[in-house]
Amino acid sequence: MSLKHALLAMLDIDKGSGYDLIKRFDQSVAFFWPSSFQQVYKELTWLEDKGFILAEAVNQQGKPDKKIYQVTDSGGEELQRWLSLPAKEMKIKDTFLIKVFGGQRSTPEQLLEDLHRQQRQHKENLASYKTIAHNLKQLSPAKFKQYALPYQTLKLGIRFEETWLEWSEETELLLSRGDIG
Template sequence: MSLKHAILTLLETEESSGYDLLKQFQSRLGYFWNASHQQIYAQLKSMHSEQLIDFHVEAQANKPDKKVYTLTQAGRDALSEWVQQPLKLGKVNDALLVKLYAGHLADKDQLLEEMTNYRDNHQRMLNTFLAIEEEYKNSSAKEKKNLALPYLTLRRGIIGEQACLDWADEVIDFLHS
């Protein structure tokens, strides 16, 4: 997947400024796809050159004008084509797993601290996902229908975080023995 496809996905649901897209990455896609401010703006410029998106300028009081981006038909077509293509499975690069693999060389207390931090981070993420899930469950039937597929991505996140917590507990128990 590329940043281009992530942006097309966000713009498919609502027109947005570059700043709005950054906020959407942080609050929505950021749980499974990250992009910096600079990457987003560079990609928007490139996508505009490719005629995948267009923009109109909105004046703002006491602020610079902002560009609000929308998908063009070419952008919709590109997104549709990408969605229909099979994906290659992503590879995992996880420094903690490498460190644990070589853990016989580390101090046991240091590994315990590392695993406790790992567990705490995943517990915070799970709590965040569960709060988002509660919002979804409290939404109207129409909203639930419109958000059904994004909800399933949230469920994947919840299940993944629960698995990380289970694994962390297993490692922590082992290190305590």
């Protein structure tokens, strides 16, 4: 996947300024496809240069002017072309899992400390996802329909975090009992 296509998909749902897109990106796609502020603006420029998006300049009083981006016909065609390609299988690349896998050379205390740090982050992620889900459910039925598929990705994120936390509790119990190596 590319950031370009993530931005096209977001703009296909609803037009917006660069700032709007970054906010939406941070509350959705960034959970599984992280990117920086600079990368987003670089890709918006590329998409505009290619004619995949159109920017409308909006004058603002007391603030810098902004651009509102929307997908063009050719941008929609590019998104449709990309969507027709097979997706690669998801691969998890997690340093912490390697530490657990090779943990026989560590101490249970060291692993527990790292596990607790990871648990805090996963609990924060889960809380964020649930807040976003709650906010999406508050939308009108017509507006929610626009976000039905993004909502499905959010549901997977919620399930992932819940499953990870369940697994971490089992791992914590194993480490606490000293039932390793």
